[in-house]
Amino acid sequence: MNFRQSRLFQSKCLVNGKWIEGKSTLPVLNPFDDSVINHIPLLGQKECLVAIDAAYSAFEVWSQASPSTRSKTLRRWAELIDENAEELAEIMRLEQGKTLKQALAEIEYGSSFIYWFADEALRIFGDLMPSETPGEHGLVLKEPVGVVGAITPWNFPSSMITRKCAPALAVGCTLVIKPDEQTPLSAFALGVLAQEAGFPDGVINFITGDAKAIGQEMMDNAKVRKLSFTGSTEVGKILMRGAANHVKKLSLELGGNAPFIVFEDANLDLTVKKLIAAKFRNWGQSCICPNRIYVHESIQKVFVEKVKKAIEELEKGVFPLINQAALGKVERLIHEAEQAGARVISGAKRSGNSFDPTIVIDVKDEMSIAQEEIFGPVISCLTFSDERDVIERANATRYGLASYIFTENLHRAWRVPKGLEYGMVGVNEVGIASAGTPFGGHKESGIGVEGSRYGVNDYLEMKYVCMGAPDETTT
Ligand code: ADP
Numbered sequence: 001m002n003f004r005q006s007r008l009f010q011s012k013c014l015v016n017g018k019w020i021e022g023k024s025t026l027p028v029l030n031p032f033d034d035s036v037i038n039h040i041p042l043l044g045q046k047e048c049l050v051a052i053d054a055a056y057s058a059f060e061v062w063s064q065a066s067p068s069t070r071s072k073t074l075r076r077w078a079e080l081i082d083e084n085a086e087e088l089a090e091i092m093r094l095e096q097g098k099t100l101k102q103a104l105a106e107i108e109y110g111s112s113f114i115y116w117f118a119d120e121a122l123r124i125f126g127d128l129m130p131s132e133t134p135g136e137h138g139l140v141l142k143e144p145v146g147v148v149g150a151i152t153p154w155n156f157p158s159s160m161i162t163r164k165c166a167p168a169l170a171v172g173c174t175l176v177i178k179p180d181e182q183t184p185l186s187a188f189a190l191g192v193l194a195q196e197a198g199f200p201d202g203v204i205n206f207i208t209g210d211a212k213a214i215g216q217e218m219m220d221n222a223k224v225r226k227l228s229f230t231g232s233t234e235v236g237k238i239l240m241r242g243a244a245n246h247v248k249k250l251s252l253e254l255g256g257n258a259p260f261i262v263f264e265d266a267n268l269d270l271t272v273k274k275l276i277a278a279k280f281r282n283w284g285q286s287c288i289c290p291n292r293i294y295v296h297e298s299i300q301k302v303f304v305e306k307v308k309k310a311i312e313e314l315e316k317g318v319f320p321l322i323n324q325a326a327l328g329k330v331e332r333l334i335h336e337a338e339q340a341g342a343r344v345i346s347g348a349k350r351s352g353n354s355f356d357p358t359i360v361i362d363v364k365d366e367m368s369i370a371q372e373e374i375f376g377p378v379i380s381c382l383t384f385s386d387e388r389d390v391i392e393r394a395n396a397t398r399y400g401l402a403s404y405i406f407t408e409n410l411h412r413a414w415r416v417p418k419g420l421e422y423g424m425v426g427v428n429e430v431g432i433a434s435a436g437t438p439f440g441g442h443k444e445s446g447i448g449v450e451g452s453r454y455g456v457n458d459y460l461e462m463k464y465v466c467m468g469a470p471d472e473t474t475t
Contacts, residue, residue, distance in 0.1 A: 008087050010188035011038045013208055015047065016054035017201025022047070022209060026181055031097035031320040031353055040184045043209035048176065048217035051205040055147045055174040056223045058202030063144050063172035071121040074169055077197035078114035081107060081162075084193065088158065092186045096157055097320040097353075098282055109433075110159035113451065116435035117166035120456055124171055135469025142460045144172035145249055146225035149218030151211075151239070153231045154322055155285045157183035161190055163439075164228045164251075165204065167455045173226070176205045176218065180231075182322060184208045215239065222246050226459065229253070233399075233444050251448035251458045253287070254441060255373050256401030259394035260290035261416070263387070264298045266406035270428065272306045275379070276314070278404070278430035280357065283319040284377040285326070287445075288402035288424070288433065292363075292370050294390050297383045300361075307379055308346050308359055317351030321376055330355050330376035337369040337380070347378075365393055387412070391419040400442030404430060423449070 012019035022041030030037050041047075062070070081088065089103035098106070127140040148168050152160040161177060168175055179187035187206050194204045207214060215235075218224050219242030226249040227239050233254040243250050260278075262271050278290050295303050321327050327350065334348050337360055347358030358378040363370055369380050384390040394403060403422040407413055417425040423441040426432045433439050433451070440449035448458045 006087050006091075008084060008189040008192050009038075009091060009185065010192050011040055011185070012188070013041045013043060013047070014188065014191040014195075014204070014206045015051045016058075016205065017195065020047070026209065028095055028182070028185060029323075030094055031322050033353070034324075037094055038185060040181065040188075040208050043207050044213040045210075045217045047207055047209070048178075048214045049221065051176040051207050052147060052149070052217070052221050052223050054202035055176050055205055058200055059144075059146055059172075059174045061200050062169070062174050062203045065172070067122045067124065070170060070172065071118045073198050074114050074118035074121060074166065077194055077199070078111040078118065080193040080197055081111040081114070081190070084189075088186065088189055091189055092157055092183070095183045095185050096154060097322065099319060102282065106156055106159050109435075110156075110162040112435040113159070113162045113166040116451070117170040117455070120167070120453065121170035124456065124460070131466075133469060137467040139465040139467055141463040141465060142171070143463055144168075145459055145461050146173060147223050148173050148175045148226045148228055148459065149224045150175050150177040150228045151215060151218070151231065151235075152177065152179050152187070152229075154180035154183040155282055155287075157186035158190060160230045161187055163450045164230075167450070168228070168459045169199070169203070171456050171459045173459050174203045176207065176224070178207055178211065178214050178218075181208050181211065216242070219243060219245065219248075225249060226251070228458070236446070249458070251450070252446040253439070253450065254401075254444060254446045255399055256287040256289075256441065256445055257291045257371070257373060257397045257399040258288055258402045258404065258422075259292045259294055259420075260404040261294045261384075261390055261394060261406065262296060262299070262303060263405065263407040263409070263412060264296040265409045265412070266299075267408055267428075268299065268303055268306060271406040272303070272310050274404075274406070274428070274430045275307065276310050279379055280314065280319075280377055283321065283354070285322060285375050287373070289375070290404060290430075291374055291380065292365075292394070293379055293381045294384050294394065295381055297385050300381070300383050304345065304359065304361055304381060307381075311346060311357035311359060311379070314357045316356050317354045319377075320353035321355055324353075326375060327353065327355060329372075330374060330378060333369040333372060333374055334358065334360060334378065337363060337367050340364065340367050342367060342369070342380075365396065371397070387416065391416060395419075395421045398444040401445035402426065402432060
């Protein structure tokens with residue numbers, strides 16, 4: 001298939017139902033070899049304002065559309081995504097670098113949010129509450145917040161968009177979305193399919209270009225009532241400060257530093273299998289990726305042997321990191337760890353723009369490799385001897401997104417999650433994210449959750465209506 005001919009291989013931005021160009025462009029690179037795939041519009045504050053105005057006008061229409069209209073349009077969008085999954089996966093692979101299998105899995109994961117929230121669109125219930133005054137009623141209405149400014153990252157270029165769009169659209173919000181400029185083509189392809197699904201003009205807008213200028217307009221423009229962001233904690237804080245001017249609502253999915261605790265009573269074969277699955281999904285470039293592997297000292301030797309064997313069986317050179325800066329960061333963290341006394345026992349080499357699966361042992365909590373998000377295929381092992389102590393060390397970070405524990409002890413499996421200051425805890429499991437479950441972080445990892453029945457709340461405002469008792473003198 002020559003997908004460059006595909007109608008989905010779009011290189012313009014979508015504003016108010018029209019595909020627009022910019023005066024200048026930005027190149028999109030293939031992370032495998034840094035070759036130019038395409039050029040996209042370099043837009044800024046002015047175009048962002050136009051897109052916000054379009055979303056603002058469209059809000060009047062979309063927020064008034066019936067629940068079943070919103071639900072059916074969402075469902076049609078999800079079906080179109082599934083029908084075109086292979087082309088979408090090819091586009092994603094080209095700009096993001098993940099394997100076709102992982103790209104297809106992401107497309108399916110992405111559409112699952114739309115199916116889920118297509119159903120939720122029918123169930124935006126309010127409340128009726130009793131009153132102390134006879135004949136009076138308290139009503140709680142749930143109303144869409146309005147125009148949403150969404151900013152998304154490059155590591156999951158499709159599903160991070162659908163995860164925001166689906167609940168927002170389900171309740172009647174409209175959006176201006178700024179995908180990462182490194183992976184805009186997956187976003188534009190979703191835009192093509194959204195038009196085919198029948199969303200009215202202006203309901204979904206995509207713009208790319210000067211991230212700072214676009215972000216600034218989203219913060220400064222009072223018509224944007226909510227910002228929804230997935231990315232680094234640093235940029236999240238910029239948006240949080242900017243949102244203060246108009247007291248905008250915020251959903252933030254930020255960085256993580258996930259501990260992965262292997263207790264002495266863990267099933268080691270299962271643990272290694274799950275660790276490999278979690279660590280090498282997207283080649284380590286995910287915010288819920290295990291970052292610090294705490295292994296009980298009594299099993300460390302055998303565990304590390306098993307992990308080493310497993311990673312040496314993985315195919316090398318098939319999965320590039322997103323850019324040279326990402327490669328540089330992984331190399332720096334390994335170098336600094338070695339300087340501080342850690343030991344590489346496998347990997348730590350580049351294969352083209354990919355980085356070989358790596359295992360580093362004797363890591364200490366204070367090393368940069370344990371403090372920063374590695375965002376690459378490096379298994380960084382620390383040891384521990386005591387349950388309480390490892391919980392404390394796992395919590396000793398500003399982040400609080402995902403955490404994992406592996407144990408066959410039933411009591412420990414119930415006890416330890418309660419002590420972990422994280423938004424998500426996987427117990428003998430790493431596949432913790434799905435459309436039906438809440439994804440979100442504590443501490444500096446974010447605000448709010450995406451997915452699940454709670455996911456719509458972040459896009460709704462409550463309105464209390466006090467319905468006074470009928471006046472008995474009036475007929
Ligand atoms: P990462 O480190 O994973 O690339 P970033 O937080 O830098 O995460 O990027 C996530 C998204 O935020 C991207 O779409 C990027 O373009 C955007 N972004 C980066 N800087 C800013 C900013 N100052 N204002 C608004 N958006 C920004």
